[in-house]
Amino acid sequence: MKEPKRAKPRPWEEGGPDRLYLLADDRNPPEEPVSLDVVTLIVSRSEAGSGMEPERASIVGICGYPLSVAEISAYLRLPVSAVIVLLTDLLTSGHVEARASIPARTMPDVELLEAVMHGLQNL
Amino acid sequence: MDYRISEPVVGPRPEDALPDSVTTAVKVVVVGGFGVGKTTLVGSVSEIRPLTTEETMTQASAGVDDIAGIERKSETTVAMDFGRITLSDELVLYVFGTPGQQRFWFLWDGLFEGALGAVVLIDARRLEDSFDVMGRLEERGVPFIVAINAFPDAPSYPVADLRESLDIPDAVPVVDCDARERSSSRDGLLTLVRYLYALTTTTSEPR
Numbered sequence: 001m002k003e004p005k006r007a008k009p010r011p012w013e014e015g016g017p018d019r020l021y022l023l024a025d026d027r028n029p030p031e032e033p034v035s036l037d038v039v040t041l042i043v044s045r046s047e048a049g050s051g052m053e054p055e056r057a058s059i060v061g062i063c064g065y066p067l068s069v070a071e072i073s074a075y076l077r078l079p080v081s082a083v084i085v086l087l088t089d090l091l092t093s094g095h096v097e098a099r100a101s102i103p104a105r106t107m108p109d110v111e112l113l114e115a116v117m118h119g120l121q122n123l
Numbered sequence: 124m125d126y127r128i129s130e131p132v133v134g135p136r137p138e139d140a141l142p143d144s145v146t147t148a149v150k151v152v153v154v155g156g157f158g159v160g161k162t163t164l165v166g167s168v169s170e171i172r173p174l175t176t177e178e179t180m181t182q183a184s185a186g187v188d189d190i191a192g193i194e195r196k197s198e199t200t201v202a203m204d205f206g207r208i209t210l211s212d213e214l215v216l217y218v219f220g221t222p223g224q225q226r227f228w229f230l231w232d233g234l235f236e237g238a239l240g241a242v243v244l245i246d247a248r249r250l251e252d253s254f255d256v257m258g259r260l261e262e263r264g265v266p267f268i269v270a271i272n273a274f275p276d277a278p279s280y281p282v283a284d285l286r287e288s289l290d291i292p293d294a295v296p297v298v299d300c301d302a303r304e305r306s307s308s309r310d311g312l313l314t315l316v317r318y319l320y321a322l323t324t325t326t327s328e329p330r
Contacts, residue, residue, distance in 0.1 A: 037237050038176075039148040039217045041141075062134030066141045068148055068217060070205055074174035075134050080233065081178065099146055108149075108239055112214075113320045116149060116239070119210025120313045123168075123305075 036084045038073075041066040041099040048095075056086055060095050139171045142212060150217040151315060152234055154260070155244035156252035160272040160302035161220030162204045164244060168218060168308045169206020177202050178230060201227060203234075218312070223256035231263070240319050241267040242311055244302070245289075247277040253289060268318050270300035270311040 043066050048057035058076055067075075073083045090096045153161045166173045177200050205219040221230055223243075235241070241260055245253050253269075260267045269291055271277075280288075282297050291297060298314050301307040 037150075038219070038233060039150045039237075041145065041148050041215075043143075058132035062132060064140075065135075065143055066145050067135065068207075068215075070176050070217065070219070071135070071174060071207075073176040074205075076132055077177075079178045080176055099148075108319065108323065110320070110323050112147075112149065113239070113316055113323060115214050116210060116216060117313065117316045117320060119208070119214060119216070120309055120316060123208065123309050 036069055036087055036098065038070040038080055039068045041068055042072060042087060042096050043067075043099065044095065045097050046095050056090055056095070059083075059086060059090060063096055066099065135171070141207075141209060141215060144212045145209070145215050146213050148215045148217060150219060150234075150238050151312060152238050152241045152265075153218060153220045153244055154223045154241050154256050154267075155220075155272075156223050156246070156249065159244050159246045159249075159252070160274075161222075161244055164242075164270075164272075164300070164302035164308045164311070165204050165206040165218050165220045167303060167305045168208060168312065170209060171207050173204045173206045175202045175204050201230060203230065216312075223252065225255055225259075228259065231259075235260075235263060235265050238265065240315050241265050242315055243267050243269045244300070245269055245271050245285075246274060247271050247280060247285070248274065250285070250289060257289070257291070266315075266319055266322055268296040268298065268311070268315045270298050270314075273299055273301045273307075 042059070042063050044060045044063040046060065048060040052060070055076065055078070059072055062072065062075055069080060069083055069087065072087070073080045076083065078086075087096065087098070091098055153164055155161050162173065179200055201222070203219055203221050205217055208216045208218065210216050219234060221227065221234055243253060243256055243260070257267065257269075269285075269289070271285065285291070285297060286293070296314050296318050298311060299307075300311040
């Protein structure tokens with residue numbers, strides 16, 4: 001117990017993930033949060049603006065063709081939770097659009113399962 | 124994991140781009156312990172080089188299991204590999220591999236919601252790893268099949284014995300699978316989807 005206590009507590013861990021939460025622009029919170037799944041497909045609707053933060057610009061830049069939230073997370077090397085925060089902003093600002101993923105339900109559609117089976121059989 | 128983006132983000136290669144006509148994405152999850160072959164399976168069926176997405180785990184993990192080196196960390200990074208199969212002009216399937224151990228269950232919330240179902244991948248040399256996983260899936264109401272990854276030196280049990288020792292319900296398909304083989308892995312997924320189809324078409328009454 002001889003170890004002296006630090007004179008000043010350090011509020012930040014260097015290199016820690018805290019910064020992520022500062023990326024989100026909450027000045028214009030979405031009226032209704034969009035429910036984003038890891039397989040929700042995202043497509044850009046505009047070019048990246050010049051004043052856009054790098055992370056957001058990157059998302060707009062790589063989503064010229066549909067990409068899932070999980071793929072965006074992998075390419076940006078950001079956790080899914082952080083990507084979802086960024087995407088919520090970009091959806092609100094209209095820079096990207098989300099193609100509805102299959103909503104959770106007790107049992108998937110028969111037609112959907114038929115399409116999945118058919119696709120797998122043809123591989 | 125380095126959260127800072129210091130280099131330009133490289134997106135998918137042009138040949139990996141999904142057609143713009145794709146409107147629907149579905150997912151299945153491959154669950155299993157470490158080293159059971161999840162990543163191998165994902166890699167063998169995926170049309171793209173498997174990608175990795177990471178989440179930070181902040182729960183205390185001490186004493187939950189004995190993976191050397193991470194017991195005392197209060198924060199660690201969990202990687203999930205996933206792959207993609209374009210099934211038609213409109214439909215794409217994502218296949219996620221996720222660890223089955225209890226301390227990773229926090230990952231499951233977003234993952235299993237909306238998933239078609241799961242493949243529980245089993246190493247016949249370490250059956251005991253699978254009990255918790257199947258119980259947890261049942262609790263969540265996630266339909267699953269069991270695939271036994273064919274490790275060369277694994278004991279070959281009759282399926283009936285495996286069913287009994289793992290307490291797998293009769294209705295749940297149990298298949299052999301060589302995760303290294305694309306066709307075998309594909310067949311595992313197909314078994315899952317056929318099972319889901321059977322469940323859907325025989326459960327005509329809404330619950």
